[in-house]
Amino acid sequence: MIEEKHTMRLPHNAHLAIADGNRFVLMRNAGSPDEPRLVQEAAPDLEGTNFSAGVRKQDEAGQRTGSTDLNELAYAAAVAEWLNKAVLENRIEKLGIAADPKTLGEMRRHYHKSLEAVLVGEEAKTLTGESTERIEKTLLSS
Template sequence: MQVPHKAWVLVADGERFVVFENHGDSDLIDLRVVDSDYTDNPADHLQGSDRPGRMNDPSAGHKSAVDATNWHVLEKQYFAEETAAKLNDWALGKKFSDLVVVADPRTLGSLRTHYSQPVKAKLRRELDKDLTHLPVNEVEQALVRL
């Protein structure tokens, strides 16, 4: 994959992100960390303690179950929204001119729905892979292979 000089590369999942800047050229990628963040998102059963609710049906004396809220998934979506908001702020502040986003498919979908027009204009490539657990040199190698 061609990653231009000074391009930012966002590597994210629903619980963490790292923003890199390419200090190399488009052929020899040299990523350096610009920013990073993470959220502590325990498993759903550790976040919610209530049983799913029940609702009265309009018919005589019947009740229906209500779906339980998955707090873990909601927190991942919220984190992706916050990450997209930061990208939008950085794009408005002209912190980068080119952007590559690498995220797992679910997070990538959440990010896409919150891109502003300046982010869309600077977006060069999206990749639906989870590379957040890899060291920097392996992220560079993964980008070169694509």
């Protein structure tokens, strides 16, 4: 398991993946670790198809009550798989990840060793939908 890093110092040109159970945005730091300037790179259109751990057949009552949203967990797995592929194809050399705690936990289960090697930090915070300026401030205050 990856040790949670409490400070996210995003190097110049490092990527930042911002995700929750429904959205994923990839940004790049065009600034420095002390003065981040995030630029949106991509917002891949992903479909959650990895219903792992044998939970595909969860009863509908559990889904209706929201006790476990398998679609959100599958989406988190899809984000991790997309990031793994980007790292393996050398499109991402350094990576920070910001996601709500549930999404981050599911993503961690799918990290490839190569992704773990380029990971510079994680934030267990919901930042999807936040302004770029607010995300930059969060990076500085973490």
